[in-house]
Amino acid sequence: MARVLAWAILPFLAALVWAGIITALLILWLATGTPHYKQDAAPIVYISDVGAKYKTLFIVGTATTSAxxxxxxxxxxxxxxxxxxxxxxxxxETIDAVLSILFGFLAAACLTLLAIFDAFNYSSIHWGLTLGFIFSLACSAGFKVAELRRLRKDHWGIRALWRSFRIKLVLVTFAIALTIAMIVLMLICTNDESHPDQCDPQHSAAAVCEWVAAYVTAAYFLSLVADFRVGGYPRAAALEEVRVGPWGQRDSNITLETRERQYY
Structure with a gap:
């Protein structure tokens, strides 16, 4: 049990570091008087703009979170x-797990690289990597949710799997909705030279969506801690599984060994 719980420090630190770096960037922006880092920037700036201003901090934070x-x-x-x-x-279930890892690697690479190729000096590359990070992380989280959905059916005696599945499903759905809203708000209006601030309301709203989505991502990382809290496959939960069954039927005489023979 303790051996498994020790690994929960990884997602906990991922959530802590990611939330910390986002909060640090937000505080730095507010503390310096909410500056506009670009001439056509809206009143509320994107994380990428603040990250480009404090590039070293951003790179360290994204690389650590990725790892x-x-x-x-x-x-x-x-x-x-x-x-x-x-x-x-x-x-x-194995396929879902492997795909979640592969897309996780891709998301990690994109996250680290988008901090290196900042929004000021490499705008096109940066936003391309940002889209790659968003898509890859969404796929990684989606396959993790799919894996948990199947696991809870196989292990219906472990309620923690059901809770973890529901929490992740809500967080992933919310994050995707925010991301879609951000992209739509960014695209529905384009500034021109005669009216450089005409899209400020839309771009400010898009920036708000991005900041909120970043904190939702931290919450998703934190939700991964719950998967390690199961701490193995307790025999008590297994016995409840085999006695109750997946459709609620109960047989107090059945044993774990009997169910295993039936299953395999």
Whole structure:
């Protein structure tokens, strides 16, 4: 149990570092009088603009978060394979887990690179990497949710899986909705030379969506802690599983060994 819980430090630190770096950038922007870093910037600036101003801080924060997130996915995969967490019983669960890791690696690479190729000096590359990060992280989280959905059906005696699935589903859905809103708000209006501030309301709203989505991402990282709190596959939960069954039928005489023979 303690061995498994020790790995929960990875997603906890990922959430802490990511929330910390976003909060630090926000405080720095507010403390310096909410400056406009670009001539056509809206009153509320994007994270990318503040990150470009404080580039070293942004790079350190994104690189650390990336490493911790990938480490979390790998630890989860290995611990499930070794049976310390509710194990995967279907091939589709393994596929979901592998895809979540692969997209997690891609998201981590994009996140680190978008901080290096900042919004001021490499605008096109930066926003391309930003879209790559958003898409990859959404896919990684989506496959993690799909994996948990199947795991909870295989391990219906472990209620923590059901809670983890629901929390992640809500967070991922909310983050995707915010991201879509941000992209739409960015695209529906374009400044021109004669009216450089005509899109300020839309771009400010898009920036707000980005800041909120960043904190929702931190909440998603934190939700990964719950997956390690299961601490293995307790026999009490397994016994409840086999006695109740997936459709609510109860048989107090059935044993764990009997159910395992039936399953396999």
């Amino acid at each position: 911790l997130y990938v480490g979390t996915l790998l630890a989860d995969f290995i611990l499930r394979s070794l049976g310390y967490l509710p194990e995967r019983r279907q091939r589709r």
